[in-house]
Amino acid sequence: MVIFLVCRIPQAYKWATSYTATKERPLLDMSQGVPGIPPPPILLEALGKCAANPRTCGYCPMTGEPLLKASLVREMKVTYGKDSDLCPDDVALTAGCNMAFITAVMSLADAGDEVILPVPWYFNHEMTLQMLGITPVPLQTTPQEGFSPSPEICAKLVTPRTKAIALVSPNNPTGATYPPSLISAFAFLARRHGIALIMDETYRDFILSGVPHYLFVPGSLQGQSGLPANWTWREHFIHLFSFSKSYCIPGHRLGAIVASSEVLKQVETVLDCIQICPPRHAQLVLHPLLSELRPFIRETAESVAHRHELFKSHLPSTWKIGSQGGYYAFVRHPFKGVSTRDVSRRMAMEAGIVTLPAGFFMPQQPGTKDGATGVDDRWIRFSVANVDDEKVKRVCSRLKELEAEFGWELDI
Numbered sequence: 128m129v130i131f132l133v134c135r136i137p138q139a140y141k142w143a144t145s146y147t148a149t150k151e152r153p154l155l156d157m158s159q160g161v162p163g164i165p166p167p168p169i170l171l172e173a174l175g176k177c178a179a180n181p182r183t184c185g186y187c188p189m190t191g192e193p194l195l196k197a198s199l200v201r202e203m204k205v206t207y208g209k210d211s212d213l214c215p216d217d218v219a220l221t222a223g224c225n226m227a228f229i230t231a232v233m234s235l236a237d238a239g240d241e242v243i244l245p246v247p248w249y250f251n252h253e254m255t256l257q258m259l260g261i262t263p264v265p266l267q268t269t270p271q272e273g274f275s276p277s278p279e280i281c282a283k284l285v286t287p288r289t290k291a292i293a294l295v296s297p298n299n300p301t302g303a304t305y306p307p308s309l310i311s312a313f314a315f316l317a318r319r320h321g322i323a324l325i326m327d328e329t330y331r332d333f334i335l336s337g338v339p340h341y342l343f344v345p346g347s348l349q350g351q352s353g354l355p356a357n358w359t360w361r362e363h364f365i366h367l368f369s370f371s372k373s374y375c376i377p378g379h380r381l382g383a384i385v386a387s388s389e390v391l392k393q394v395e396t397v398l399d400c401i402q403i404c405p406p407r408h409a410q411l412v413l414h415p416l417l418s419e420l421r422p423f424i425r426e427t428a429e430s431v432a433h434r435h436e437l438f439k440s441h442l443p444s445t446w447k448i449g450s451q452g453g454y455y456a457f458v459r460h461p462f463k464g465v466s467t468r469d470v471s472r473r474m475a476m477e478a479g480i481v482t483l484p485a486g487f488f489m490p491q492q493p494g495t496k497d498g499a500t501g502v503d504d505r506w507i508r509f510s511v512a513n514v515d516d517e518k519v520k521r522v523c524s525r526l527k528e529l530e531a532e533f534g535w536e537l538d539i
C-alpha cells in the first residue's frame with residue numbers, strides 16, 4: 128500500500144513565493160525550527176579538517192563511535208544529574224532524531240499496533256507511524272492546560288495494541304515544557320501498562336533551569352520525583368536526542384537513542400538495514416569537544432529565551448500566546464471565524480511572514496483540507512530560533528498592520 132503524505136514545510140514556503148520581498152520589507156521566516164546561527168568556529172574548523180581525513184570516509188560501528196557515546200553520557204549526567212544511571216552501552220547514535228524515532232518505533236511496534244501521541248503532534252512522528260502502518264492515537268491537549276497532556280486521559284486510550292506513548296518536551300509545535308512531575312506520571316503509567324514511554328528531547332538544552340526530568344535516576348536515590356523507590360528507567364523508557372539544535376549542525380545528521388540493551392538489540396538490526404552507521408566525521412569531531420561546547424549551548428539557549436521574551440512583549444495584544452518554550456511559540460490569531468490556514472497563507476503571501484498553522488500538527492477531519500481541523504482552528508506556530516531579535520520585532524509590527532489590511536473582523 129502506498130500512503131500519500133504531504134510534507135508540511137514546503138507547503139508554507141510555496142505560499143511565500145507569492146510575496147514580493149524588498150530591501151525594506153524582507154521575507155520574515157518564522158516557519159522552520161532550524162538554528163539561526165552557525166556552529167562556533169572551533170567546531171566548524173574541526174569539521175573541515177576532519178572531513179579531509181580519508182580515515183573518516185569509512186563505516187564506523189553500527190550504533191556509532193564509542194568515544195562519542197561516552198562523551199554524550201558525560202554530558203547527560205550534567206543535564207539529568209550526577210546520579211543518573213547511564214553508561215555508553217545504553218546509547219545508539221543515529222543520523223538525526225527523526226532517524227532515532229523511526230528506529231525506536233520499528234523496534235517496538237508492528238503494523239496494526241498503536242502509539243499514543245499528544246495533539247498537536249510533531250508531524251514527522253505522525254507521518255512515520257502512518258508509513259509503518261502503526262496507528263497514531265491522538266491524545267488531545269488544550270490551551271487551558273498550557274497544551275500539556277493528561278496522564279488520566281491517556282490511560283483511557285491504552286488498548287491491548289498500544290506499544291508506546293511518545294512525548295516531545297519542550298514540545299514541537301506548542302513549545303510547552305512538561306514539568307518533571309508530569310513526565311514521572313507518564314513513566315509510571317507506561318510501567319503500569321507494560322508499554323514504552325518514548326521521549327523526544329530534541330530541545331532539552333533550551334530548558335534554562337532545573338532538570339528536564341528525573342527518569343534516569345534510580346528510584347532509590349530520588350526524593351520527590353513522584354517515581355516509586357524501585358523505579359529503574361531501562362524497563363520502560365526510551366530517550367531520543369538530536370545534535371541538530373544544541374550544536375547547530377542539522378545538516379550533519381546526528382541523533383541518539385538511549386534505551387535498554389534489550390531494546391538496543393532490535394535497534395541495531397533496524398539501523399543495520401536503514402542506516403548502516405551514523406555519519407562518521409561529525410562524531411569524531413564532536414567527542415572531544417562536547418564539554419567545551421557547553422557554554423556555547425548555554426549562550427544560545429539564553430539568546431533564544433531572550434527572543435521569546437521580546438516576542439511576548441512586542442506581540443499585539445490581540446494575538447494570544449498559549450504556550451512558549453524551546454524553539455516555538457504557539458499563538459492564537461485574533462480573526463473571528465477565519466481558519467488558521469487562511470491566516471497563515473495570507474500572512475506568507477501578503478505580509479511576508481512565514482509560519483505554520485496548527486492544522487499541520489493535527490489529525491485531519493475527513494473531507495477537509497490540511498489545516499481545517501474544526502477544533503478551535505485559531506493556533507499558529509512561530510519559530511523564534513531562526514530569526515534575529517530585530518526580525519522578531521518586525522514580525523510583531525507587521526502583525527499589527529495586517530489586522531487592518533486583511534479586513535477580517537477582530538474577535539476582541
Ligand SMILES: Cc1ncc(COP(=O)(O)O)c(C=O)c1O
Pocket residue numbers: 160222223224225226249295299327329368369370371377381382
Ligand atoms: C521534536 C523534533 N524531533 C526531531 C526533529 C528532527 O531532528 P533531527 O534533525 O536530529 O533529525 C525535530 C526537528 O525539528 C523536532 O522538532
